[in-house]
Amino acid sequence: MTAAYDVAVIGAGVVGLATAREILRRDISVVVMDKDDDVGRGASGRNSGVIHSGFAVAPGTLKAHLNVRGSRLMRAVCAELNVPFDEVGTLVVAADEDEADALPRLRDNGVANGLTDLRMIDTDELARLEPSVAGHVALFSPEGAIINPFTFVLRLADCCLANGASIAVGTEVEGLSPLRDGWQVATSGGVIEAAVVVNAADVNAPDISSVAGGERYESFPCRGEYLVLDREARNVPRRMVYPVPPSEGGLGVHFTPTTSGNTLIGPSTEYVDSQEDHATSGQVLARLMSEAKALCPGFDPTDVIASFAGVRAKISKGAYGAADFVVEESRKAPGLINAVGIESPGLSSAPAIAERIAELVGARFADRPVRKHFAAGPVATSRLPGASAEGEIICRCEQVTRREVLDALDNPLGARSLAAVKARCRAGMGRCQGSFCMPRIVDILRHERGVHIEDITLRGPGTELFTGETKELLR
Amino acid sequence: MLVVGAGPAGLAAAAEAARSGAAVLVVERDRDPGGILNQCIHDGFGLTLFGESLTGPEYATRQIDEARRQGVRLSQNATVLSIRRDRTCEIVSPRGHERLRPGAVVLAMGCRERSFGSLAIPGARPAGIYGAGAAQRLINLQGVMVGRRAVILGSGDIGLIMARRLVLEGAEVAYVVEKLPYAGGLARNVSQCLNDFDIPLALEHKVVEVLGRGRLSGVRIARVDELGQAVGGTERVVECDTLLVSVGLIPENELTRSAGAAMDGASGGPQVDQRLTTSIPGVFACGNVLHVHDLADWASLEGRRAGEWAARYAREPWTGEETTPMPRAAGPGKPVPVSRGTGLKYVVPQRLAVGEAATLHFRVSEPRRRTTVVVKADGRRLSSKPFAYLAPAELAAVEIPALPEDTRGVLVSLD
Numbered sequence: 001m002t003a004a005y006d007v008a009v010i011g012a013g014v015v016g017l018a019t020a021r022e023i024l025r026r027d028i029s030v031v032v033m034d035k036d037d038d039v040g041r042g043a044s045g046r047n048s049g050v051i052h053s054g055f056a057v058a059p060g061t062l063k064a065h066l067n068v069r070g071s072r073l074m075r076a077v078c079a080e081l082n083v084p085f086d087e088v089g090t091l092v093v094a095a096d097e098d099e100a101d102a103l104p105r106l107r108d109n110g111v112a113n114g115l116t117d118l119r120m121i122d123t124d125e126l127a128r129l130e131p132s133v134a135g136h137v138a139l140f141s142p143e144g145a146i147i148n149p150f151t152f153v154l155r156l157a158d159c160c161l162a163n164g165a166s167i168a169v170g171t172e173v174e175g176l177s178p179l180r181d182g183w184q185v186a187t188s189g190g191v192i193e194a195a196v197v198v199n200a201a202d203v204n205a206p207d208i209s210s211v212a213g214g215e216r217y218e219s220f221p222c223r224g225e226y227l228v229l230d231r232e233a234r235n236v237p238r239r240m241v242y243p244v245p246p247s248e249g250g251l252g253v254h255f256t257p258t259t260s261g262n263t264l265i266g267p268s269t270e271y272v273d274s275q276e277d278h279a280t281s282g283q284v285l286a287r288l289m290s291e292a293k294a295l296c297p298g299f300d301p302t303d304v305i306a307s308f309a310g311v312r313a314k315i316s317k318g319a320y321g322a323a324d325f326v327v328e329e330s331r332k333a334p335g336l337i338n339a340v341g342i343e344s345p346g347l348s349s350a351p352a353i354a355e356r357i358a359e360l361v362g363a364r365f366a367d368r369p370v371r372k373h374f375a376a377g378p379v380a381t382s383r384l385p386g387a388s389a390e391g392e393i394i395c396r397c398e399q400v401t402r403r404e405v406l407d408a409l410d411n412p413l414g415a416r417s418l419a420a421v422k423a424r425c426r427a428g429m430g431r432c433q434g435s436f437c438m439p440r441i442v443d444i445l446r447h448e449r450g451v452h453i454e455d456i457t458l459r460g461p462g463t464e465l466f467t468g469e470t471k472e473l474l475r
Numbered sequence: 476m477l478v479v480g481a482g483p484a485g486l487a488a489a490a491e492a493a494r495s496g497a498a499v500l501v502v503e504r505d506r507d508p509g510g511i512l513n514q515c516i517h518d519g520f521g522l523t524l525f526g527e528s529l530t531g532p533e534y535a536t537r538q539i540d541e542a543r544r545q546g547v548r549l550s551q552n553a554t555v556l557s558i559r560r561d562r563t564c565e566i567v568s569p570r571g572h573e574r575l576r577p578g579a580v581v582l583a584m585g586c587r588e589r590s591f592g593s594l595a596i597p598g599a600r601p602a603g604i605y606g607a608g609a610a611q612r613l614i615n616l617q618g619v620m621v622g623r624r625a626v627i628l629g630s631g632d633i634g635l636i637m638a639r640r641l642v643l644e645g646a647e648v649a650y651v652v653e654k655l656p657y658a659g660g661l662a663r664n665v666s667q668c669l670n671d672f673d674i675p676l677a678l679e680h681k682v683v684e685v686l687g688r689g690r691l692s693g694v695r696i697a698r699v700d701e702l703g704q705a706v707g708g709t710e711r712v713v714e715c716d717t718l719l720v721s722v723g724l725i726p727e728n729e730l731t732r733s734a735g736a737a738m739d740g741a742s743g744g745p746q747v748d749q750r751l752t753t754s755i756p757g758v759f760a761c762g763n764v765l766h767v768h769d770l771a772d773w774a775s776l777e778g779r780r781a782g783e784w785a786a787r788y789a790r791e792p793w794t795g796e797e798t799t800p801m802p803r804a805a806g807p808g809k810p811v812p813v814s815r816g817t818g819l820k821y822v823v824p825q826r827l828a829v830g831e832a833a834t835l836h837f838r839v840s841e842p843r844r845r846t847t848v849v850v851k852a853d854g855r856r857l858s859s860k861p862f863a864y865l866a867p868a869e870l871a872a873v874e875i876p877a878l879p880e881d882t883r884g885v886l887v888s889l890d
């Protein structure tokens with residue numbers, strides 16, 4: 001028998017999961033499917049983690065509306081989900097007088113978007129606020145905030161599960177055929193039926209829309225590469241620091257603190273051929289280093305501990321904000337709700353996108369009562385260093401205990417790769433990049449969770465780490 | 476007295492301190508004491524300390540037995556999370572979370588490997604890239620095999636030893652790739668680990684990209700110029716499913732910094748005097764946390780000295796941030812700073828108490844033939860020592876006599 005749901009959501013990133021959570025406020029059955037073996041492996045786990053206040057987006061667009069509303073909702077959603085929301089503030093720094101001309105325009109843009117607390121900062125104040133930054137003057141947005149996007153996605157997933165949703169990871173959607181009253185969804189894990197399909201597949205959303213017979217969208221995957229700095233890095237800013245937005249698109253290479261105390265440098269803006277191209281490249285990493293030096297001359301390249309990249313789901317080439325978000329029910333394929341072109345600030349906008357889609361879905365299920373015991377959010381476990389913490393430390397850099405690693409491994413999604421552990425408890429995220437904890441986690445997987453050596457992976461199937469036991473190759 | 480870390484340095488410090496009557500607790504975060512030696516199953520340890528060639532675990536066992544005989548207490552699976560300036564140590568273990576304030580602390584946390592991530596080598600971060608030390612642990616202690624055909628990045632000792640290990644385990648080693656024009660490890664390791672096994676060493680080469688998405692499928696290597704930049708047109712792909720990274724060790728000084736000790740950027744460790752006192756009263760350092768040693772024996776010898784002084788301090792603390800001559804504490808004398816001439820990468824100790832002889836350890840920045848190391852105090856020659864050959868891989872030492880009371884500065888230089 002085919003499993004049937006009221007709503008099938010394609011994509012377990014922030015958009016898919018936040019949407020599922022909103023839909024679940026009513027008595028509606030939901031499945032969220034993702035092709036990867038864990039949630040948040042797409043753009044949602046590969047971004048700056050910035051909740052943009054909304055001064056950079058073009059006024060009057062859907063993007064501006066969703067950004068400003070989303071970032072305001074975000075504070076409450078984070079509180080419900082027990083995700084730290086850190087209002088560190090944003091500075092857009094003009095290097096010289098010429099660049100300074102761009103700042104009032106940005107400020108006016110923000111005012112048009114409804115922001116009230118933007119202000120200009122003079123040279124002295126800039127030097128006082130951020131002594132490490134080389135700049136002339138700046139625009140300051142105190143509302144700019146950061147969150148940990150991994151934690152956010154995981155808590156959204158926990159919340160969906162707590163309210164009865166199914167999350168099917170390792171399930172790729174391969175086809176969508178309209179039924180008289182809904183959709184048949186063909187996946188790598190079998191066929192399901194759903195009355196409504198939400199397309200939150202991000203970089204793959206244009207493909208999903210065409211497969212379903214919906215509108216066609218162009219796709220311009222646009223990669224952003226990052227450098228990650230050690231928590232102990234000195235001469236880096238405490239706030240988010242951006243240059244004046246460059247004309248070729250993106251927000252420019254910027255410094256972003258993370259909620260864990262690290263600093264990100266990036267992202268670059270490069271159009272690539274593949275939606276899955278998460279590789280970093282030599283020239284770009286070198287350029288990040290030099291642009292970072294220009295913004296922050298005391299930045300020390302030996303503080304780099306890692307590099308990574310994410311791909312933006314652009315549907316138009318052009319400056320930041322050239323194309324608007326698409327969040328609507330398909331006219332050509334009714335019952336398909338598209339979230340397409342959700343590039344930055346998609347994370348910031350996610351709560352508002354979710355609200356909008358939940359309204360569209362709710363209209364079809366108007367008779368369904370509000371869920372009686374909606375659980376708004378799970379409660380976080382306490383973290384070291386706390387007074388009563390105990391246990392064996394498995395990850396030395398991030399001080400993660402055995403208990404926390406076991407809790408991470410025993411997640412309800414059954415994701416057991418090293419990346420899954422890392423996203424949940426930070427083991428492997430620190431300056432040694434897993435050299436210390438990886439062998440220890442491997443031991444726990446083998447001996448305490450019975451995972452076969454050959455099945456231990458870095459990031460799910462295809463990323464197997466070991467050939468087997470020692471001496472096997474000699475046989 | 477509390478010792479952080481039960482490697483060759485910490486165990487030696489603990490045994491020595493206990494021998495002189497101190498009550499000693501060693502806190503070790505791993506399940507077993509022994510430090511990095513537990514995973515070094517090859518031989519060559521102990522020639523200086525025990526007069527015979529031992530494997531790492533044998534060497535560790537002797538030290539553990541000796542420490543136990545002296546009454547040292549060992550706490551395993553226990554991590555020191557922080558140390559305050561007043562020496563309060565915060566410890567977490569399966570037995571709970573506690574704070575101790577010992578009479579003296581010996582830092583012996585060892586070092587860690589510089590990570591692949593810190594090299595910012597482009598690619599899609601496939602599986603199959605390991606720190607050489609992590610691979611050593613996986614293979615030697617956990618019985619897990621990391622791959623079939625490997626490239627090793629960096630020719631430090633661990634990289635060389637792991638090249639041989641992989642071959643002995645039935646894997647192939649395509650290349651050991653080294654950026655410099657000479658190997659980073661000891662000459663005896665190049666001969667016994669590479670030459671004896673026909674493993675090619677590609678000098679003046681580096682890995683410029685890692686290939687593959689899921690599992691590593693190869694690395695792109697290129698020749699480098701004098702500045703370390705890849706030379707155009709010399710790139711080629713070497714197929715492999717494994718990359719072991721052995722590009723240097725970093726003293727593990729998070730705790731030292733958390734305590735606020737003055738650091739030495741050149742050695743990577745805290746600044747100490749010949750008693751191995753850091754800038755924090757009653758906190759001592761030895762072994763790889765102070766500077767990276769090539770031989771465990773040297774780390775242990777340094778540990779003994781740290782243990783001896785720490786025990787004395789615990790019994791009868793000397794005051795102030797400055798070390799004063801002991802045992803005739805003649806009031807706070809100013810420590811004498813040690814500076815180094817060109818061609819020297821670092822010198823330990825970084826400051827000297829007057830009135831006490833000392834051994835200075837140093838490394839050169841580049842290989843040198845027939846050179847003499849000269850130590851001068853205020854321009855006056857204190858001692859000198861000729862060397863037929865000095866390489867960055869080999870830690871060297873020179874002895875100096877006690878400094879006179881009014882010495883202002885000591886300079887170590889190469890002739």
Ligand SMILES: Cc1cc2nc3c(=O)[nH]c(=O)nc-3n(C[C@H](O)[C@H](O)[C@H](O)COP(=O)(O)OP(=O)(O)OC[C@H]3O[C@@H](n4cnc5c(N)ncnc54)[C@H](O)[C@@H]3O)c2cc1C
Pocket residue numbers: 010011012013014015016017033034035036039040041042043044045046047048049050051052171172173174200201202203204205223224225267309310311312313342343344345346347348349
């Ligand atoms: C470099 C970079 C920096 C950014 N910085 C910020 C920022 O600081 N602030 C901000 O607000 N926004 C930022 N963004 C944008 C933000 O990250 C995205 O807008 C947001 O994460 C999109 O969420 P999503 O759920 O739509 O996409 P995703 O997280 O990509 O989720 C889509 C999911 O769909 C799955 N999927 C795809 N195809 C299929 C299929 N056929 N079957 C099943 N599953 C499928 C994927 O596996 C994926 O998990 C950034 C983006 C990038 C790339």
Ligand SMILES: Cc1cc2nc3c(=O)[nH]c(=O)nc-3n(C[C@H](O)[C@H](O)[C@H](O)COP(=O)(O)OP(=O)(O)OC[C@H]3O[C@@H](n4cnc5c(N)ncnc54)[C@H](O)[C@@H]3O)c2cc1C
Pocket residue numbers: 479480481482483484485486502503504505509510511512515517519520553554555556583584585586587588607608609611632633636724727730761762763764767768769770771772774
């Ligand atoms: C991977 C590797 C391989 C090596 N191979 C060789 C070799 O083949 N031959 C050779 O002669 N030398 C080798 N060396 C060098 C040699 O082992 C060292 O010189 C010697 O081990 C240094 O001794 P140590 O006591 O300073 O450090 P370690 O042996 O590293 O011991 C430090 C101990 O401190 C513990 N520790 C650290 N932080 C804390 C904390 N916060 N709380 C509690 N405990 C803590 C660690 O778990 C560890 O057990 C190798 C070094 C490394 C890193």
